[in-house]
Amino acid sequence: MSKLPIINVPDPLLKTVSEPVAQVDDALRGLMDDMLETMYDAPGIGLAAIQVAVPKRLLVVDVADTEGERQPRFLVNPEVVWASDERSIYNEGCLSVPEHYAEVERPERIRVSYLDYDGKPREEEMDGLLATCVQHEIDHLNGVVFIDYLSKLRRNMIIKKVVKANKDAVIL
Template sequence: MAVLDIVTHPAPVLRAKARPVALFDATLSQLAADMIETMYDAPGRGLAAPQVGLPMRIFVTDVDWRTGNPAPKVFVNPEIVEVSEETVLREEGCLSIPDTPCRVRRPARVTLTWQDLKGLGQEAVFEGIEATCVQHELDHLDGILCIDRHEEEDFS
């Protein structure tokens, strides 16, 4: 595994719509492993391929690793298929926009479909910080940054 360089704003790859992954091979598995290592090294809770300079529809997350329970997840060609009406306003950080926290309102719960590293279809419902994380990373695949969604609204 290797720690990859994280691309920072305003790099053009961060604004491009990533292309779907079509080849599920050892190279893709190695990329996912490298992205997970990079995410932990940064340290972050999620990392999308455009953030390491690759316009591909893949991202990784692990919202609990800092508590000593690493459980990385890999999402290839993800798509949100359902969102809750309930929303939540959270402060989000981004590895590609260091030291620039953003307040972003997102659906509190989302249903996501994706493929695993073997190309098999998956589906799950995400809530809480995990829902925020998958939405943040999916935005990266569409060239959207948290600064684009930032709200000035107070948390009080």
């Protein structure tokens, strides 16, 4: 396994709608393993393939509370097939928008269909942080970043800060 570079806003790839995965094979499982290592190292609780510059409909998540109890999930071609009318608000962050957070309102519960790590079809109902995280990552697959839910003024301010922080970073 190896860590992959994570792209940041305003990289135009983050606005790309990712392509469906035709087949879950060893190469895709290798990518999923690398994405998981990258996510844990960042550290984060979710990562979409487009965030590592791979425009495929694939994401990894792990919302377990402690490192010793990791519960990684791999969702290939995920699709929300049902969403509750009840809403919840989370203060979301994103590995592609480092050190910036904002409250985003989403459905509290969802049902998602997807292929798992072995390519088997699954359908699962999710709630709480897992539902929020999966919706956030599916947004990435559709070219949407959480700051797109904010006002244009606030979104532009955050993007400028991320760009400035990247320019100010020392490259060794």
